[in-house]
Amino acid sequence: MRKMALLLVAVVAVMIIGCQPPEGMTGGVSQEAFDTLKMQVETMQTDLDNVHAALDQLIEDYNALKAKVDKGAAPVPKPPAPPEQPRKGAK
Amino acid sequence: MKKLFALTIVSLFLLTIVGCGDETTLTAPANITITAGTDGIDVILDWDEVTEEIDGYIIYFESAAIGTVTTAGYTDADPTETGDYFVTAYLGDTESDPSTSVTTTPVHTAAVTIYELEASGNSGYGWDLAGDMTGSTYSMTDAANDVLVDFYISNWINDPVGGPWPLNYRIESPSEGTSDPGGVVPAGNWRTTWFTDPITDPQAPLPTYSSTTYFNYTEIDVDPIYIGFYLDDEGYFGLTTFSGANAADGSIQVETWIQPVPGLRLIAH
Numbered sequence: 001m002r003k004m005a006l007l008l009v010a011v012v013a014v015m016i017i018g019c020q021p022p023e024g025m026t027g028g029v030s031q032e033a034f035d036t037l038k039m040q041v042e043t044m045q046t047d048l049d050n051v052h053a054a055l056d057q058l059i060e061d062y063n064a065l066k067a068k069v070d071k072g073a074a075p076v077p078k079p080p081a082p083p084e085q086p087r088k089g090a091k
Numbered sequence: 092m093k094k095l096f097a098l099t100i101v102s103l104f105l106l107t108i109v110g111c112g113d114e115t116t117l118t119a120p121a122n123i124t125i126t127a128g129t130d131g132i133d134v135i136l137d138w139d140e141v142t143e144e145i146d147g148y149i150i151y152f153e154s155a156a157i158g159t160v161t162t163a164g165y166t167d168a169d170p171t172e173t174g175d176y177f178v179t180a181y182l183g184d185t186e187s188d189p190s191t192s193v194t195t196t197p198v199h200t201a202a203v204t205i206y207e208l209e210a211s212g213n214s215g216y217g218w219d220l221a222g223d224m225t226g227s228t229y230s231m232t233d234a235a236n237d238v239l240v241d242f243y244i245s246n247w248i249n250d251p252v253g254g255p256w257p258l259n260y261r262i263e264s265p266s267e268g269t270s271d272p273g274g275v276v277p278a279g280n281w282r283t284t285w286f287t288d289p290i291t292d293p294q295a296p297l298p299t300y301s302s303t304t305y306f307n308y309t310e311i312d313v314d315p316i317y318i319g320f321y322l323d324d325e326g327y328f329g330l331t332t333f334s335g336a337n338a339a340d341g342s343i344q345v346e347t348w349i350q351p352v353p354g355l356r357l358i359a360h
Contacts, residue, residue: 085247085267089302090285090321 117187118143120163120178125193127354131328132296134167134176134195134355141180141187149179149186173197173350173359197329197348197360200226207260208245208273210253210341215240215265217282218349220325226347231268237279240265241322242286242331244311244343249273253341260311260336260343262286262318267307287319290330297321297328297356311336311343319358326353330360 123138136150140163147161153174158165159181167176173195180187198218205228206212213228217239229236231243243265246258249272266283268276285305287298297319298304309318315334321327329349336343348360 085261085270085308088307090300090305090307091302091323 117141117145117180117182117185119188120148120180120190123176123178123190123193125176125195125352127352127356128166128168131299131354131356132169134170134352134357136165136167136176136178136193138163138178138190145180145182145187147181149181151177151179151189170195170357171359173357195350195352195355195357197350197358198224199360200347200349202334202344202346203228204342205244205345207253207255207341207343208243208271208275209250212340212342214245215243216345216347217241218322218327218329218347220322220327224349224351226349231265231276234277234279237265237281241282241284242320243268244345245271245273247272254338255336255341260333261308262311262320262331262333263308283323285321285323289313290317290319293317293330293332294359297330297358299356300328327351328354328356328358330358 118141120138120141123136126135126137127133128135138148141148147159148163148165149156150158150160150165150167152167152170153172157167165178175192175194175196177189177192179189200218203216203226204212205216206214208214208231213230215229215231215236216226217229217236218224218226218241227239229240231240242262244260245263246253246255246260247263248258263271264284264286265281268281269278285300285307286309287305288309290297300321305319305321311318311333314336315332317330317332320329320331322329327349329347331345331347334344334346348358350356350358
């Protein structure tokens with residue numbers, strides 16, 4: 001009987017010790033910390049979307065420039081037109 | 092013996108008379124003239140009648156007989172070639188010496204260098220109409236040349252160097268010179284010449300003269316190019332060809348043919 005009592009005490013002691021949280025942790029994540037973390041994640045998501053948009057614009061600008069270069073140099077402005085000479089038929 | 096001698100003398104006399112009969116000479120037709128028909132293609136020959144007895148006249152083209160007539164005057168209808176004509180008179184088998192020759196062969200002037208109006212060289216060109224009808228270049232900056240120049244070369248822009256850039260050369264009537272933007276042609280009684288559009292067949296008759304076929308200038312926009320002309324005062328037709336436009340010195344080569352018969356559009360050469 002005595003042995004049984006000792007064993008019961010030992011089991012209870014082990015249960016108490018085993019249920020203690022790890023050192024430095026007060027137990028779980030608070031709602032406030034979770035919200036802060038969520039906000040940071042959302043901010044990072046927004047930043048990433050902005051980076052994607054900037055990259056798309058950059059690619060678009062590059063393709064437009066490339067198309068211009070492939071077509072050749074921009075045309076040289078025409079010289080001023082000389083005065084027209086009327087082409088008259090013979091008398 | 093005396094009878095035989097007399098008979099011999101008489102026979103020789105008769106033989107002389109008969110023999111001399113074949114040596115009759117005919118006068119060659121004189122004062123032959125050549126003019127163009129109203130269509131600008133027919134060639135009309137005329138000459139003074141030979142007063143002695145003849146059967147008619149034989150007309151020759153390039154030394155080959157092409158027809159006979161009994162009175163002075165002959166029309167070579169629709170000839171396709173140009174060349175020399177002359178006429179003889181004939182009686183039976185006897186033919187006179189030929190008349191002087193007249194010709195429809197265009198007078199050719201070999202290629203010479205001519206310059207755009209502001210370039211450093213002569214830009215005017217004219218034919219010696221009172222002489223051998225060959226062409227020469229002249230300055231367009233001297234009003235004294237107004238009676239000599241039949242066309243000039245311009246790009247119709249005032250550029251100090253001359254040359255075809257940025258515009259083509261043009262063959263221009265001298266009468267347009269004082270309006271040229273080049274601004275170097277002095278006032279004068281400059282002649283009037285009319286030009287065709289580019290000619291595709293330089294051997295074919297030139298177009299009929301009209302307000303829709305001849306103009307005060309024509310652009311020289313291909314190399315080489317053939318352009319017909321009509322001299323307003325005298326009625327001569329002719330052909331020019333241009334080649335080798337040089338943008339560096341404003342020059343171009345010109346070669347010409349002019350029909351010596353006024354009003355005749357034949358230019359085969």
